[in-house]
Each structure stands twice: as structure tokens, then as C-alpha cells.
Amino acid sequence: MFIRFFFFLFLTVGLAAFVFRAEESAVIRINLLGYRPSSSKTAVWGSLTNQTTKRFQIVNADNEQVVWQREIGQDFGAYGPFQHTYRLNFTAFRQPGRYFLRTDDGTRSPVFRIDENVYDGAADFCLRYMRQQRSGFNPFLKDSCHTHDGYTMYGPMPDSTHIDVSGGWHDASDYLQYVTTSANATYHLLAALRDFPDAFGDQHQTNGLAGANGQPDVLDEAHWGLNWLLKMHPTDEWLFNQLGDDRDHAGLRIPKEDNLYGKGFERPVYFATGEPQGLFKYKNRATGVASTAGKVSSALALGYQLLRNKPADYVDRHYVDQLRKRAQSAYKLGIQKPGNCQTAPGRAPYFYEEDNYADDMELASVEQINMMGTRSQQAIQWRNAALKFAKEEPVTPWIDNDTARHYQWYPFVNVGHAALAKQYPVGQRKVVTDFYKKGIETVWQRAKENAFYRGVPFIWCSNNLTTSFATQCYWYRQLTNDQQYVALEQANFDWLFGCNPWGTSFVYGLPGNADTPTDPHSAFTHLKQYPIDGGLVDGPVKGSIYKNLIGITLHEPDEYASFQSDLAVYHDDFGDYSTNEPTMDGTATLVYLLAAKQSEKRPKTPNAGMSAGAPPAPETKALFTKGAKVRGDTSLRQLAIVFTGDEFADGGKSIANTLRRHKVKASFFLTGRFLRNPRFTSLVQQLHREGHYVGPHSDQHLLYCDWTKRDSLLVTQDEFRSDLKANYRALARFGIQRSKTKLFLPPYEWYNDSIAAWTKEEGLQLINYTPGTLSHADYTTPNDKNYRSSDAILQSIREYEKQGITGLNGFMLLMHIGTSPDRTDKLYDHLDELLTEIKQKGYRIVPISKL
Known part of the structure; x- marks a missing residue:
């Protein structure tokens, strides 16, 4: 519940000195x-x-035994919000x-794992966001959208001519669709x-609907992208x-x-003319079509290459042949119309300002060889063209700059260098791999000065x-076996998943x-509280950029207020x-990186690369927020009715009798x-006797963290642990065993990731109510x-x-077993x-332990 105002004032006076002491300083x-x-x-x-x-020290989270300790080395000094920073290296x-x-x-x-299988399932998890971004038929919504697209602009046909271009992916949280990002995303999925x-x-x-079809899900998703590109x-x-x-x-x-x-x-669907476009006041600065044509x-x-040998029940021969023909014709357009094909603005002066195309044509040249074979008469010509393009842009330009316009140099990695290097024997690759090395070294010179090894600019x-x-970095290491940038590579990967000033993973x-x-x-x-599992969000920007945004x-x-700075800001x-x-193309590139991390130097097993005894992939259909499970399996038409109790129990008998009449088992979390x-x-005896789930809600109903500054803890871990143990001792008086009540609902339903971590260290799972309804407000007066x-x-x-496609599936619907006498309108x-x-709508009501 949200704390009552008068009680909050009482706590503020009583805990003022304690708040200052408990707030994190490191x-x-x-x-x-x-x-x-x-x-x-x-x-x-x-x-x-x-x-x-x-x-x-490294401490075993299961028994709190110290298993390793070392001296800390260099003080890297100030960085962002921090006055001192150190790297804690435990590679050994x-x-x-x-x-x-x-x-x-x-x-x-926070507690973390070391395990050979620690990244298993992560790449597949991010594919959920790609499926959710589908236009045309959307498998997440189980509904269709944008089926009337579209009418042409700037083309050789009359404006407003209808053409069927339904399909593809929405670009980000808006519903625009760009060939440049979609082609790059499709390539990364196929390459993965x-x-x-x-x-x-x-x-x-x-x-995209559930059900195996004999093909990897990543191919199904890439296939969706290919369809739209055609x-x-x-x-x-x-x-x-x-x-x-x-x-x-x-x-x-x-x-x-x-x-x-x-x-x-x-x-409207915009034809690639290679000239400036914009239907209203603003225009782009397009100079050609090669940047888009090369990607396509x-x-x-x-x-x-990947579909030509697939069975006919998955893809027909005509479709495969169309891929080959259009790959060739798109390459020809890129050669004929060199230059940058930027997206068209509408009523605002914002568009994807792509200013390079050599990298796109380099990759396209190499893929012509891979598609047609090295014995093709044109293979040498294509390789020479690729090398020429590579020399035009040896280093992706953002690497040499600390700022850039939106998507000015895209994609953000030159995929062509890796593809071209593989055309040469290992001993002759240096002419290409040195391009990668030069860029990496440039970033390293910036990164080595701070503890996060951060050398990537904070732009959109x-x-x-x-x-x-x-x-x-990964491609360079694989192509050369040069290990000197391993720590830099890992630091960039770690940054995405929590080793950053804010301590958060950037993937939903x-x-x-x-x-x-x-x-x-x-x-x-x-609007709908739908989880967007697997979506990679944009990430931090310079404080100066943030302050000037409209x-x-x-x-x-x-x-994260304590961790914002002029260097960079991030807000959840x-x-x-x-x-x-979140962005579709960023997520697709992350799918490739996660697949690489999962597959690197793994022992081969008969079970599709999964090591024996591997833990299951991330829970597929439950929702977590800051470490607390807040919703169960959304594919099952069942929910849990949850009651909390501390001061009042005026509704207890009525609730118990109603549950008995309906033959329903509910869940009660009591202080x-x-x-x-x-x-x-x-x-309490009646609830336990009648088979309801009865679990802990803290002993003294403590407020764990500040209401306005959630990262600020108001309790120490020892105080948390002592209070929780007292709660379990009180439960034990009724024969309620801790071993059978592993779910913990925090007091006031307010917590942070530290509370979640401490709960996990106690062998319990933190839970909270499912957001989206007002059921938890039944205590208000x-x-x-x-x-x-x-x-x-x-x-x-x-x-x-009514509104949600999954309705109340997996819901934890929270109410109170009693409320203040000042509230006469009782929800119970x-x-x-x-x-x-x-029940009339077909839901099963189950104890929370069954969700």
C-alpha cells in the first residue's frame, strides 16, 4: 500500500537521522x-x-563464506557521480x-552467477521484443495492424499509388518503418x-505464434524481415x-x-530517389541510394545463402530465387547511385541523417561473393570493390568523434570488414583487421582513463x-587471436547489463x-502494461544533450538521482x-552479441549446444520488477487473490467465509x-486450517527504502534479516514452516533491488502485486x-x-484483510x-505459490 500521510510524517521525524546513516555512499x-x-x-x-x-572479497551467497580476496589496485578517481572509482578484477x-x-x-x-551456461537463452529472450515489433500480423497482440500500407511518394509512378508494403517491424516505440534499420536488423539475425x-x-x-516448426526462431524472425525487404x-x-x-x-x-x-x-511509402525529400517544411540531405541499397x-x-537448402514446406524455390535476384539488383542500384539515402522528415526537423555508404557497399560486395561462390567470374572484381570501399572508410566515423547527429554513421559497426577479412587466408587478413584495430585503439585511449573502461560517446x-x-572487439579477436582488448570488450558487454553508474541492465x-x-x-x-521483454533501450546521454531536449x-x-551527472544521465x-x-535494430544487434557470448568456447553436446545440467532459460511468461516477481505465467488463465495484514483484520471472517463458499484458496501475507x-x-488458525497460503510480510512493517529516493535504504541488511526471522518465528507458532513459505511480500509493497537481493540470499523470492488496477488502494480513506x-x-x-490481450492471466490481485474504521466503504x-x-470469465483462482 502507499503509506498514509500522517504515518509518513511520523516516520520522517523518527527516522531522519537513520536515513542519513543508511543511505548508500558507495x-x-x-x-x-x-x-x-x-x-x-x-x-x-x-x-x-x-x-x-x-x-x-568474493563471498558465497549460499553460505556467506569468503572464498577469495584481493587487494584493490589503482584509484581511477572521479567519474560521473563518483568521487573515487576502482576496478575489482576477479578474472582468476x-x-x-x-x-x-x-x-x-x-x-x-548484488548476487551474481559464475557458470558456463550463464548466458543461455538470452538471445532467444530478446527475440520476444522483435516479435512484438511486427507490423502486419502481430503475434503478441494476436491481431493485425497496418494492413492497408501504403501509398507512394516521390516514385516513378503517380503519387498516392497504392502498393502492398504491409509487414516488417516497427522501428522503435513509434510505428515508423525504415529499410535502413530493418535491413541491418535482418542481416544481424541471419548472421547470428x-x-x-x-x-x-x-x-x-x-x-510468430507459439509452436515449433522445425526451424530456429531466429530464422523465423529474420524471414519476416526478408519478406518486407522484398x-x-x-x-x-x-x-x-x-x-x-x-x-x-x-x-x-x-x-x-x-x-x-x-x-x-x-x-505513405517513400521511394528512394537519392535526392532530398520531405513533404512539409523540412528536407533531408540525401545524395544517393547506396547506403540503403547496400544493406538490402x-x-x-x-x-x-541460409534458405536455399531449407525444405520446401518452409520456403518455396521461387521465393529463394527472388532473394538472389533482388540481392543482385539492389547491389546494382548501389553501384549506379552512390551516396547516402536518408529518411524523410515530416513536420519536425528530425530524421536519420546517414552520411556514409562505403561500409554498406563493402559488405554487399562480399555477400555477392558468398552468394555466387568464389569461383564466379566476378568474384575477384567483387573482392577488389570491397577492399576499395573498405579503404574509403577504414574506421566507422563515430569512433573518431565525441558527437554525432542522429544515426549519422550507420550501422554503428562496419560489418563489411569482418566479412571481407574472411575472404583472405589468415596470414593475409591484416590489411583489413588493422582497420578494426585502429578503431578499437582509439576507443581504448579514452576508455583506459576510467574504471568502467568507457570510451563510447554518450549520444542518442x-x-x-x-x-x-x-x-x-569480438570480431577482431576472433579474426586475429589478438587478446589485448579482451577486458575492453567485456567492459562494454558488462555495461549493458549493470556494470554502469546506475547499476541497471538496459534490457527489459x-x-x-x-x-x-x-x-x-x-x-x-x-497504455496497457504489456511487458516488452528483451527490448534494449537507447541508453544514457550527455547531461548537456538531456538538458537541451524538448x-x-x-x-x-x-x-537514480544520486547517479546522474553532467557526464551522462539515464532515467527509467x-x-x-x-x-x-527501446529500439528494434539495437535489440537485433544485441541478439547477435548474446548468441556469440553463449556460444563462445562451449563444450559440444548432443543437445543443441546446451550443456548437461544447464539451468532453464529465463522464465518465459512471468514478469519481474527490480527483482520481485509481480506477475505469473501470462499464458495460463489463472490468478491469485492476495491479502496483506498488519494493523487491522475487520474483514477477516467475511473474507474467509466468502472464499469457502466459492471453494477458492487465496494467499495471505501477515506481519x-x-x-x-x-x-x-x-x-489465522482458520486460514491455515482451510488451506490458504499464509506467508511473511515483515515483522514490524518496516519501511525499507525512501519513498522519493528509492535507492536510499532505511534499514541495514542485519536489521532486514532480523526482522524477517522474527516474522517467521511468529508464523511458526501456527505450524507454518519456512521451508513451505518461500515467497515474501514486502511491507508497504515498497522495495528496491537491494531488498530483492537480500531476500534471495535468504533463500526466498520477493513478490509484489501486479500493477494495472487499483485493488491495492482499498485501504485509502x-x-x-x-x-x-x-x-x-x-x-x-x-x-x-477487457483491454489486455492476456486479461488477468497470472495476476496477483492485492487487497487488505482489514482497513481503518475511517473507511466505511469496504472492498471485502x-x-x-x-x-x-x-470465475464466470473462465479464470482459475489459485494460491500464489501456483502462479
């Missing part, structure tokens, strides 16, 4: 996904004050297990399958570049249909740049029990479109104070500005059930009505 940032035993392993300690530290420690780091000043890291086939499973059909390049001479424009941004909506463009439900050619060529989509740079829901984005700039989450308003208190807030918007209250003894009547609460539940008086409606 943190340890780690890769929340974990580490492979043989990989480079480094965490970063940072102090918000002038304190320092000298030693660190290789023993699998669950651990946390601890420094001699008492700072602890080509290079790491054992990293992917088969749980979905080609249309529509956007339907003839030898026709190449379209963009679907929709920024009129899309008129408002938030789920992508059922768009009628924002003045021609029914159709959207490469993706189609690689698609041809900095996470995409980070992913691409880590991939460049990955890992499932840690700090990840929960409030991204996405209509799916903001229209940013944070909707919630900044939980819907209102920050600059740092917290030690509730359990020791003699007035409530018979009620008429004199409270947040007061909600029972009718309003019930209506919120009904509306959510409507429990019979609520249970009847839920």
Missing part, C-alpha cells in the same frame, strides 16, 4: 547476467563521497556458483544463425526507403490501425553503439530477477524518450504484529487525496481485464461479486 556495479568461468570478470566500486577502500576466480562481492568498507554487490546455430531454440512458428524492393529498378513519417507521433496508441496521414488507413543487398544475399542510442563496439526483463527497465518510453507498457517530463521520482521513466526508448495479536489468533471507492476499484479491474464486502465475475 556501490559495486557488476554484470547482473553473470560471468562465464573463463571470461574476463571485473566489477566497479564507486564512492559518492571521499571515502576509499583497499580490499575486496573460476569456480561456478552464486556470489556477491564485498569491500572492506562494507559495500556489497549462421555463426551460432546452437544458440537458438524452436518455440515459435513463422508467423516488398520494399519489388522490381529491379524500384527501391523504397521508408514507410510513414513523423505524423506518427501525434499520440500514443496500440498499433491496430493508423489514420493519421489523410488517406484512410494507408501510410547484403540482407537478401545472406537470406538466400549509446547502447546501440556499445553493443556494436563490443561486437567489433533481462535478467529476470534484477534491476532492469520497468517504465520505458513505450505505448505497450504505458518535451521531456519525468513522471515519477528519479530512483516513460517521460524520457532520449534514454529509455509478526498481526500474528501476535491475540484478537486475530482464531482467524475519504480524507486521503488518493482515495478510491470500491466501485472505482472494481471498475479498474473490469477495464483492465464486494468480494463475492468479484469472485463470481472472475
Whole structure:
């Protein structure tokens, strides 16, 4: 519940000195996904004050035994919000297990794993976001959208001519669709399958719905991209570049249909003319079509290579032949019309300002060889062309600059260098691999000065740049066996998953029990509370960039306020479109990197690359927020009714009787104070006797962390542990065993990732109610500005059930077993009505342990 105002004032006075003492002054940032035993392993300690530290330990999280300790080396000094920073290098420690780091000043890291299989399933997890981004038929929504696309602009045909270009992926949280990002994403997905086939499973059909079809899911997703690219390049001479424009941004909506463009439900599709475009005041600076044509050619060529030997029931021969023909015609267009093909602005001066094309044509040249064979008469000509293009752009330009316009040099890694290097014998690759090395060395000269080894600039989509740079380091290492940049490569990978000043993973829901984005700039989450599993958000930007952006308003208190700085800011807030918007192409490039990490130097087994005894992939259909499970399996039509109790129990008997009549088992989380209250003894005995789940809710109903500054703890771990143990002792008086009650619901339903980590160290799973309804507001009183009547609460539940595609599946619907006498409108008086409606809609009501 949200704490009542008068009680909050009481706590503020009583705990003021304690808050100052308990607030974090130093943190340890780690890769929340974990580490492979043989990989480079480094965490970063940072102090918000002038304190320092000298030693660190690795502690076994299961028994709290110290298993390794070392002196801390160089003080890297100030960085961002930190006054002192150190790198905690534990690469030499290789023993699998669950651990946390601890420094001699008492700072602890979150719990992490060291295991050979620690990245298993991560690449497949990110494919969830790609499926959710589908246009045409959307398997997440189980509905179609944008089926009327589109009407042509700037083409050789009359403007507003209808052409079928439905399909593909929405670019980000808006619904624009760009060939440049879609082709790059398609290529990365195909390359991931080509290079790491054992990293992917088969749980979905080609249309994205659940069900195996005998092909890896990554191929099904890439196939979706190929289909759309063929529509956007339907003839030898026709190449379209963009679907929709920024009129899309008129408002938030789920992508059922768009009628924002003045021609029914159709959207404009822009022909790639190679000249400046823009239907309104603003124009781009296009100079050619090669940047788009090269990407399209490469993706189609690689698609041809991977699909030509697939069975006829998956892909027909005509389709495969079309891939080959269009790969060739797109390459020809790139040669004929060199230059940069930028996206078209609408009513605002923003567009993808791509200013390079040599990298795209380099890759396209190599893929012509790979498609047609090295014995082709043109193979030498294509290789020479590729080398010429490579020399035109040896280093991706953003590497030499600390700023860039939006998508000015794209893609953010020169894929062509890796492809071209493989055309040469190992001993002759240096002419190409040195291009990679030069770029890596440039970043290293910046990175080596700070503890995070951060040398990638903080511009828009900095996470995409980070992913691409880590991939460049990986490719360079694989092509040359030069190990000198291993730590830099790993640092960029670690940054994405928590080893950054904010201590958060930048991938929604990955890992499932840690700090990840929960409030991204996405209509799916903001309007419908749909999880966008696997989406990589844009990432931090310079403080100067953030301060100059228009229209940013944070909707919630900044939980990372202590870690913001002029160097860089990041907000897990819907209102920050600059740092917290997921992107389709960034996620696709991350799929490749995660597949590489999973597959690297793994022992071969008969089971598709999965080592014996490997833990399951991340939980597939549950939702976690900051380490707490907040929703169960959304594929099952069942939910849990949850009650909490501390001070009041006036509804207890009525609730128990209603549950008995409906033959429903509910879940009750009770404080030690509730359990020791003699007035409530018979009620607790009845709930336990009748088979309801009864679990802990803390002993003294403590407030664990500050309401406005969530990272600020108000309790120490010892105080947390002592209070929790007292709660379990009170439960034991009723014969309720800790071994059978492993779920813990925090007091006030308010916690942070530290509380989640401490709970896990106790062998328990933190849980919380599912957001989206007002059920938890049944404690509010008429004199409270947040007061909600029972009718309003019930209506919120009904509306959510109607709107969500998964309804109340997996829901943890929280209410209170009793409320203040000041509230006479009791929600529990409507429990019979609520249970009847839920059951009529076909839901099973189960104890929370069954979700």
C-alpha cells in the first residue's frame, strides 16, 4: 500500500537521522547476467563521497563464506557521480556458483552467477521484443495492424499509388518503418544463425505464434524481415526507403490501425530517389541510394545463402530465387547511385541523417561473393570493390568523434570488414583487421582513463553503439587471436547489463530477477502494461544533450538521482524518450552479441549446444520488477487473490467465509504484529486450517527504502534479516514452516533491488502485486487525496481485464484483510461479486505459490 500521510510524517521525524546513516555512499556495479568461468570478470566500486577502500572479497551467497580476496589496485578517481572509482578484477576466480562481492568498507554487490551456461537463452529472450515489433500480423497482440500500407511518394509512378508494403517491424516505440534499420536488423539475425546455430531454440512458428516448426526462431524472425525487404524492393529498378513519417507521433496508441496521414488507413511509402525529400517544411540531405541499397543487398544475399537448402514446406524455390535476384539488383542500384539515402522528415526537423555508404557497399560486395561462390567470374572484381570501399572508410566515423547527429554513421559497426577479412587466408587478413584495430585503439585511449573502461560517446542510442563496439572487439579477436582488448570488450558487454553508474541492465526483463527497465518510453507498457521483454533501450546521454531536449517530463521520482551527472544521465521513466526508448535494430544487434557470448568456447553436446545440467532459460511468461516477481505465467488463465495484514483484520471472517463458499484458496501475507495479536489468533488458525497460503510480510512493517529516493535504504541488511526471522518465528507458532513459505511480500509493497537481493540470499523470492488496477488502494480513506471507492476499484479491474490481450492471466490481485474504521466503504464486502465475475470469465483462482 502507499503509506498514509500522517504515518509518513511520523516516520520522517523518527527516522531522519537513520536515513542519513543508511543511505548508500558507495556501490559495486557488476554484470547482473553473470560471468562465464573463463571470461574476463571485473566489477566497479564507486564512492559518492571521499571515502576509499583497499580490499575486496568474493563471498558465497549460499553460505556467506569468503572464498577469495584481493587487494584493490589503482584509484581511477572521479567519474560521473563518483568521487573515487576502482576496478575489482576477479578474472582468476573460476569456480561456478552464486556470489556477491564485498569491500572492506562494507559495500556489497548484488548476487551474481559464475557458470558456463550463464548466458543461455538470452538471445532467444530478446527475440520476444522483435516479435512484438511486427507490423502486419502481430503475434503478441494476436491481431493485425497496418494492413492497408501504403501509398507512394516521390516514385516513378503517380503519387498516392497504392502498393502492398504491409509487414516488417516497427522501428522503435513509434510505428515508423525504415529499410535502413530493418535491413541491418535482418542481416544481424541471419548472421547470428549462421555463426551460432546452437544458440537458438524452436518455440515459435513463422508467423510468430507459439509452436515449433522445425526451424530456429531466429530464422523465423529474420524471414519476416526478408519478406518486407522484398516488398520494399519489388522490381529491379524500384527501391523504397521508408514507410510513414513523423505524423506518427501525434499520440500514443496500440498499433491496430493508423489514420493519421489523410488517406484512410494507408501510410505513405517513400521511394528512394537519392535526392532530398520531405513533404512539409523540412528536407533531408540525401545524395544517393547506396547506403540503403547496400544493406538490402547484403540482407537478401545472406537470406538466400541460409534458405536455399531449407525444405520446401518452409520456403518455396521461387521465393529463394527472388532473394538472389533482388540481392543482385539492389547491389546494382548501389553501384549506379552512390551516396547516402536518408529518411524523410515530416513536420519536425528530425530524421536519420546517414552520411556514409562505403561500409554498406563493402559488405554487399562480399555477400555477392558468398552468394555466387568464389569461383564466379566476378568474384575477384567483387573482392577488389570491397577492399576499395573498405579503404574509403577504414574506421566507422563515430569512433573518431565525441558527437554525432542522429544515426549519422550507420550501422554503428562496419560489418563489411569482418566479412571481407574472411575472404583472405589468415596470414593475409591484416590489411583489413588493422582497420578494426585502429578503431578499437582509439576507443581504448579514452576508455583506459576510467574504471568502467568507457570510451563510447554518450549520444542518442549509446547502447546501440556499445553493443556494436563490443561486437567489433569480438570480431577482431576472433579474426586475429589478438587478446589485448579482451577486458575492453567485456567492459562494454558488462555495461549493458549493470556494470554502469546506475547499476541497471538496459534490457527489459533481462535478467529476470534484477534491476532492469520497468517504465520505458513505450505505448505497450504505458497504455496497457504489456511487458516488452528483451527490448534494449537507447541508453544514457550527455547531461548537456538531456538538458537541451524538448518535451521531456519525468513522471515519477528519479530512483537514480544520486547517479546522474553532467557526464551522462539515464532515467527509467516513460517521460524520457532520449534514454529509455527501446529500439528494434539495437535489440537485433544485441541478439547477435548474446548468441556469440553463449556460444563462445562451449563444450559440444548432443543437445543443441546446451550443456548437461544447464539451468532453464529465463522464465518465459512471468514478469519481474527490480527483482520481485509481480506477475505469473501470462499464458495460463489463472490468478491469485492476495491479502496483506498488519494493523487491522475487520474483514477477516467475511473474507474467509466468502472464499469457502466459492471453494477458492487465496494467499495471505501477515506481519509478526498481526500474528501476535491475540484478537486475530482464531482467524489465522482458520486460514491455515482451510488451506490458504499464509506467508511473511515483515515483522514490524518496516519501511525499507525512501519513498522519493528509492535507492536510499532505511534499514541495514542485519536489521532486514532480523526482522524477517522474527516474522517467521511468529508464523511458526501456527505450524507454518519456512521451508513451505518461500515467497515474501514486502511491507508497504515498497522495495528496491537491494531488498530483492537480500531476500534471495535468504533463500526466498520477493513478490509484489501486479500493477494495472487499483485493488491495492482499498485501504485509502475519504480524507486521503488518493482515495478510491470500491466501485472505482472494481471498475479498474473490469477495464483492465477487457483491454489486455492476456486479461488477468497470472495476476496477483492485492487487497487488505482489514482497513481503518475511517473507511466505511469496504472492498471485502464486494468480494463475492468479484469472485463470481472472475470465475464466470473462465479464470482459475489459485494460491500464489501456483502462479
